[in-house]
Amino acid sequence: MRQKKYVLWLSDPAAGDVELVGGKNASLSAMIRELAPLGVRVPPGFAITTASYNEITKINGIDQAMLSILDNVDASDIANLEARSDKVRGLFRRARIPDEIWSVITQFYAKLCQDSGYEVEVAVRSSANMEDRAAASFAGQLQTFLNVTGENRLQQRILRCMGSLYTPRAISYHLDRGLDPLATKVSVCVQKMVRSDSACAGVMFTIDPESGSDSVLHINASYGLGENVVQGTVNPDEYFVHKATLLEGKRSIVGKRLGEKKRKMVYSAKPLTPVRNVAVPKEMQRRYALSDDEILELARWGCMVEEKFSAQYGRKMPMDIEWGRDGDGETVGTGRLYLLQARPETVHSAVKDCDTYDIYHLKRKGRLLARGRAIGQKVGAGRAVHLNSIEEMKKFEKGRVLVTEMTDPDWEPIMKMASAIVTDKGGRTCHAAIVSRELGIPCITGTGNATEVVRAGIDITVSCCEGLGGRVYQGELESDIERMKVSDIPRTRTRIMMNLGIPDSALSHSRIPCDGVGLARLEFIINSYIGIHPLALIDFRDLLKKKRKPKLRKVVDEIENIIPDLDDKSQFFVDCLARGIGRIGAAFYPKDVIVRLSDFKSNEYAKLIGGTLYEPRESNPMIGWRGASRYYDTKFRPAFELECAALLKVREEIGLTNVKAMIPFCRTPDEGTKVVEILKECGLPRGKNGFEIYMMAEIPSNVILAERFAEIFDGFSIGSNDLTQLILGLDRDSDLLIHLYSERSEAVKWAIEKLITDAKKAGSNVGICGQAPSDFPDFARFLVDCGIDSISLNPDTVIKTTLEIAEYERSRGLSP
DSSP states (O other), rough: OOOHHHEEESSGGGGGGGHHHHHHHHHHHHIIIIIGGGOOOOOOOOEEEEHHHHHHHHTTTHHHHHHHHHHOOOOTHHHHHHHHHHHHHHHHHHHHOHHHHHHHHHHHHHHHHHHHHHHOOOEEEEEETTTTSSSSOOEEEOOOOEOSHHHHHHHHHHHHHHHGGGGGGHHHHHHTTTOOOOGEEEEEEEEEEGGGGGGGEEEEESSTEEEEETEEEEEEEEEBHHHHHTOOOOOOOOEEEHHHOOOOOOEEEEEEEOOOOOEEHHHEETTEEEEEEEEEHHHHHHSSSHHHHHHHHHHHHHHHHHHHHHHHHHOOOOOOEEEEOOOOOOOTTOEEEEEEEEEEEOSOOOOOOOEEEEEEESOOOOOOEEEEEEESSOEEEEEEEEEEGGGGGGGGTTEEEESSSOOEEEEEEEEOOOOOEEEOOOOOOOOHHHHHHHHTTEEEOSSSHHHHHSTTTTTEEEEOSSSEEEEEEESSSOEEEEEEEGGGGOOOSSSSEEEEGGGHHHHHHHHHSSEEEEEEEEEIIIIIOOBHHHHHHHHHHHHHHTTTTTTHHHHHHHHHHHSSSSSSHHHHHHHHHHHHHHHHHHHHHSEEEEEEEEOOOOHHTTTTTTTTTTTTSOOGGGSSTHHHHHHTSOOOOOOOOHHHHHIIIIIIIIITTTTEEEEEOOOOOHHHHHHHHHHHHHOOOGGGGGGOOOEEEHHHHHHHHHHHTTTTSSEEEHHHHHHHHHHTTTTTTTTTSGOOOOOOOHHHHHHHHHHHHHHTTTOOOEOOOSSSSHHHHHHHHHHHHOOOOOOEEGGGHHHHHHHHHHHHHHHHTTOO
């Protein structure tokens, strides 16, 4: 009996044979042999091969007994399935490992302990020969045992790993995929454990697991052993790293989200319960489990693993990787990181089919309850829930329809859970409309009376697909979806770009064919990721000294609750803003991403924590202290410099040079000159490393003096929403005047055509990022006739409008 046939060190080249050691062990072997010499750390261990499994099942008569027990098993009869599963696993529990094999296993275990100088704790993991394949990943089907010490417990765990091939979920898995249970063999990995029980561990995907985008690498981290993360029993930290710029040597962290991490799994001294969960202290929960250096080290390793296995498989192979940090107390940044296992990512990523475009059709109509403005073109249904304020948030459950008077940025957590949204007030550019577009949720705004006529608790259907505005019907109505292939979408001469603001949606939306982002709204990032007035962060030390005043005490306490550990609170603003911008820039890299710097009005800034300390009361904030006029004002310039610092970090530290700046509401050329000079003083001069500065054309003075503004900026983006209200002299938020609001008015179209003509005469590019071309095909055709360079659209209308523009350009003889 040859020793290496039954047990192999993972470092042995023979351990690369999947049929002999299973998918998990073969991957570990490849990493140890090929990546460890390059600096990737993998704990040592050995594999008990499928040859051992065959011998054990043969000597103990397991195969024939198993077939008899599982004959005609019905996976839908849960009680019977569990009973049969227990009988088969009982065969393994009562089995014995032949002396010839066991003696070799104990020799390998003794050597592992000898090399470490003590009786090591090991992880005993199942590794099937059929796992980690496209047709059968076996993800989560087989068992792992942690903190195993001593030969007796080791033998028990090896047999239980082999028996886990017949748990109810694994039997059902075989049946669902038509697999022959006798063709599946189990190898067992015995690997030295990393002492992450006193440190941290987690999972890394070399793609974004939600969207399937391969532009970023996604890391989860929590304290203690990694099983809690794998099993989903804790809310871990999340980190996103942009792969392309990481490989260029940049510090490319483009996302960090703090998890709750309320408990951690640690070793136990009890033989029957080798691990247990304990509470994590509050102060630890509020800290990230990994330092930035550790995030980047893991990310570099993840790229190396992906490259190695992509070469092995002969195609791009995203990877699902478990990792742990060896414990040295609980201090972040101490101890060494290790990769514990790696497998092709085949189950956890919910990759959206972005080669199709969905067109919704309602099969029938019910009783009409309310109507308003349709946002998007989808259909949503569910039970109606009325919310009057954010304080009622706990009443809302995932999949319900939100019915309310109006939303604001504080409502976004609820909106993400909704199947549809219906509001009494608001137009096509209100908060509910903008957010629902980005989330891909059907929304109807401006119904006037939905909260009165749609009773709470009834089932309703929200239809935005009928081309006649949005309609709310009683009952849950069926709809069909017509799908078309995105790969069939033609190119256009006019560049088609996208409007974005919420970084969380950027990776999904980046899979829609387009030429980049024509408008990334900074306000969404400040609201969602920061929520604090930037001047309150700059002045925090002074506010702290005056904390005895009740108004200041509340602001200081709220800031300290959000940012407990950072001495320089303003750095929190810079870092969060940079990561939000960076997520969007990374999603669309290397395509242009034009970031509009903050365009809050004073009443909106006042809603941020500490905002009332700094914001004036204006009778009409819409045409008040906003945009460029804030940036150079001595009262606000320090806050604007934080935005500049974030933008500089995105471009230079993260390396996303595709990110450009856009200045909103710039009333005069003199204002434009002042703002461009401040950007230069902050390290962002025009032309440096391709840096461009655009301006929003949304004020009549921008049209009248277009050639003057063209000398200051690199291009224009028409903000048709504000331009319309200022040319027509109305407040676009006023329901009383909404019937007069139209971007298609003769005066507005005259202004847009003049701007495009004068800008092109001056050699400047012109785009548009307002709402009109998303809603009105005739308006998009008008822009093409004017010779506009780019049209930036809401995500839900990109494909539809692209098709319409392509057809129109063909009819006019305009080639791409």
